[in-house]
Amino acid sequence: MARVLPYADMDKIMSLSKRRGFVFQSSEIYGGLASTWDYGPLGVELKRHVKEAWWQSVIVGRDDMVGLDAAILMAPQVWVASGHVENFSDPLVECRNCHLRFRADQLETDNCPECEGEFTEPRRFNLMFRTFMGPVEESGHEVFLRPETAQGIFVNFQNVLNSSRKKLPFGIGQIGKAFRNEITPGNFTFRTREFEQMEVEFFVKPGTDEEWLNRWVEERFNWYVTYGIRRDNLRLRRHDPDELAHYAKDTYDIEYRFPWGWGELEGIADRTDFDLARHAETSGENLTYFDEEEKERYLPYVIEPSGGVDRATLAFWLDSYDEEPDGDAVRVVSHLHRKLAPITVAVLPLSRNARLAPTARYVHDLLRRHFSTQFDDAQGVGRRYRRQDEIGTPYCVTVDFDTLEDQQVTIRDRDTMHQVRVPMDQLVGILQDKVEHGW
Numbered sequence: 001m002a003r004v005l006p007y008a009d010m011d012k013i014m015s016l017s018k019r020r021g022f023v024f025q026s027s028e029i030y031g032g033l034a035s036t037w038d039y040g041p042l043g044v045e046l047k048r049h050v051k052e053a054w055w056q057s058v059i060v061g062r063d064d065m066v067g068l069d070a071a072i073l074m075a076p077q078v079w080v081a082s083g084h085v086e087n088f089s090d091p092l093v094e095c096r097n098c099h100l101r102f103r104a105d106q107l108e109t110d111n112c113p114e115c116e117g118e119f120t121e122p123r124r125f126n127l128m129f130r131t132f133m134g135p136v137e138e139s140g141h142e143v144f145l146r147p148e149t150a151q152g153i154f155v156n157f158q159n160v161l162n163s164s165r166k167k168l169p170f171g172i173g174q175i176g177k178a179f180r181n182e183i184t185p186g187n188f189t190f191r192t193r194e195f196e197q198m199e200v201e202f203f204v205k206p207g208t209d210e211e212w213l214n215r216w217v218e219e220r221f222n223w224y225v226t227y228g229i230r231r232d233n234l235r236l237r238r239h240d241p242d243e244l245a246h247y248a249k250d251t252y253d254i255e256y257r258f259p260w261g262w263g264e265l266e267g268i269a270d271r272t273d274f275d276l277a278r279h280a281e282t283s284g285e286n287l288t289y290f291d292e293e294e295k296e297r298y299l300p301y302v303i304e305p306s307g308g309v310d311r312a313t314l315a316f317w318l319d320s321y322d323e324e325p326d327g328d329a330v331r332v333v334s335h336l337h338r339k340l341a342p343i344t345v346a347v348l349p350l351s352r353n354a355r356l357a358p359t360a361r362y363v364h365d366l367l368r369r370h371f372s373t374q375f376d377d378a379q380g381v382g383r384r385y386r387r388q389d390e391i392g393t394p395y396c397v398t399v400d401f402d403t404l405e406d407q408q409v410t411i412r413d414r415d416t417m418h419q420v421r422v423p424m425d426q427l428v429g430i431l432q433d434k435v436e437h438g439w
């Protein structure tokens with residue numbers, strides 16, 4: 001496939017985003033809330049498909065994984081045990097002149113980039129959002145919005161072990177919202193204060209952790225490639241020892257070449273038994289595992305692949321954007337993987353002619369039970385193909401006057417623009433096969 005651009009620029013993606021309904025500024029009619037975004041009708045489908053692809057690959061498709069959906073609000077002791085109350089902070093500096101605030105570790109100059117003013121001394125700023133539980137606003141009622149989904153998994157380790165009868169090595173995965181009061185959010189949906197994570201905690205016997213870390217790094221890297229990101233735009237970066245988080249023995253980041261530079265999509269960390277040990281100590285519960293084969297009891301080590309749904313969604317979308325020459329014009333086409341595209345099949349009657357409508361509606365009703373679909377009969381069919389190309393719809397099904405005679409419809413492929421005519425009564429099966437295996 002000819003690719004004119006190495007990747008889309010952000011201005012184009014942001015304007016397409018608003019125009020076609022992928023992502024809107026949150027609370028826009030009130031002037032917007034900084035760095036907070038709402039997913040529109042197409043964005044929500046794209047993001048949902050990214051989460052489904054992850055769930056299929058990481059949970060449903062494996063014998064050694066189960067899922068979980070833990071609450072956002074948790075007992076405050078969780079965050080003391082996990083080290084977040086003490087350690088989850090960034091160094092904050094404030095300009096003495098214009099009072100803008102910055103993360104000291106991300107600054108490239110000694111003075112304020114806005115007004116050249118001098119900075120205050122850095123102070124630690126805890127990134128957790130606080131709120132109060134119940135009607136009394138006192139410190140005893142203070143709770144946190146979780147800054148990661150991981151801790152919901154650790155505190156349920158025994159529950160899941162006892163109820164699912166899993167044996168090590170096995171893992172628990174979940175997808176859910178997390179909140180961080182980032183000092184400098186930005187770059188669209190890349191860094192926000194409310195975002196979604198997809199995380200796995202994979203429990204292993206100590207001593208096998210390094211091997212499992214390598215297996216998960218490879219597995220997770222390949223997932224991004226399978227779903228369409230070009231290998232050249234991905235890289236693996238191992239953390240330097242002085243960069244490791246307080247809980248980690250080793251960490252690899254999977255990074256994507258965003259238009260502004262390399263940025264993290266997912267971190268895969270060897271967390272050792274840090275979390276289970278801290279929770280056992282703080283809660284007084286026994287969180288060890290009895291290994292029946294080895295006849296020994298130990299605290300499992302944990303490998304954690306932790307990715308961001310919003311960052312993955314943005315990367316899949318950026319990497320699939322293309323502008324292809326089309327005569328004197330340009331065809332804007334998004335080559336999103338067929339399982340990620342917001343709309344999988346669009347049904348397009350050749351025209352608005354009343355004779356075509358019942359059959360076109362019948363075909364749409366047939367398909368919508370199996371796929372994400374859209375029905376579009378406004379304007380010429382060429383314009384409608386372009387509209388679907390722009391949002392990445394892999395297959396368009398056209399109903400024309402011949403259909404009324406021979407009961408056949410045309411399927412058009414987004415990438416090659418090839419067309420085939422197929423019997424209507426085989427359409428669902430043929431499309432299911434294409435979605436599974438490609439054109």
Ligand code: ATP
Pocket residue numbers: 180182189190191192193194195196197264265266267306307308309310311312
């Ligand atoms: P960064 O260094 O970019 O702040 P991090 O190393 O703090 O990220 P982790 O704590 O490893 O991130 O979180 C796991 C994943 O959650 C990240 O790889 C990223 O995809 C996602 N994530 C973290 N913070 C944000 C955020 N503020 N906005 C959107 N996604 C985020």
